[in-house]
Amino acid sequence: MTSPAWPLAVPEPKPGCATCAHLCQLRRQAQATGDGSATSDANVRLRRHFAEDHSDT
Template identity: 50%
Template sequence: MTVRQEDGPGRPPVPVPGCAACTELAVRRDDARARYNRSAETDADVLLRRHLRGGHGP
């Protein structure tokens, strides 16, 4: 399976459909964005990128 990673630090990572961990992190990011909490939004993006690299390959 090929993981679609967005290039560049300004682009949010794309969760893998059907992955519960990806979904949870994407929901966390969306909730932070809705609260205008950029720090929490960035944290969720970092965690999602880390998960994508570790759980879904390069």
């Protein structure tokens, strides 16, 4: 098993997905307030959402 390249790419939302849009909004809010931990959390949640709900795309 290979390890991911660091730093990981910033996940992009899937067009038309309300969950992706919501998680990206949370990320933007965290970035706007300088909250790096919340930004990272939003990215992790977006990656997990992609793996669970968009893995076929």
